[in-house]
Amino acid sequence: MPRQLGAGGTLPRLAVLTLLLCAVTGSLALGEASDARSSAQFAPKRASLQHLYWHFLLYQNYLDRKASALEQQGSAKDAAALRNHFQKDLHFTNSQFAIVRQAGLRLESDLAAVNAKVKPIVYQDRQWIKLHGRSAGPPPGHPQVQQLQKEHEAVIQNAVDQLNQELGSKCAAALQTYIENEWASHVTAHKVHPHAHDPKNLPVAPQHLEARQ
16 A cells, blocks of 8 residues: 655545646647536546556656655655655665656656647637537547647657666566556546537547546
């Protein structure tokens, strides 16, 4: 079971909040929304391995930023607990876990670049749908959004591949085992099945994550 993180409560509770924020942010960038109408369409499943890596890496980014804020507030002990939680669980050295941290920052930056390309297309498509209605068919940007979703997934996969290469086989295997056996056990993925041509539910976006009951 995950250890206590100190001031913030248990790892699963914090992870769930952050994962939801990550998923919603990505979904909005790709034109999805999780409102009352779409929530009934969620089909729970285990998140894919590359998506588990995605949220794990972005969560470590969050922990590092939270730790820095706590240090500025004079809470060095709590900051260290947050920053080093996964490193201690994995028994990685500072240099080994620095590779994980760098991978997370690089992935976050690369995904932000993809999302920046998606947002204006989604906005224009929403305006087109308002003008022409759903019955007019897919909006003009539909193929571009689908292509950018493929680019989004490719960025994640490339980040995982590069991380594993830089870690080396032993550390890479240890990290994958931890992600599959510890991280994944607190996560359920929900994939949205969008309404046809609904501006709030454009092509499939990142999965939504929540704690298992």
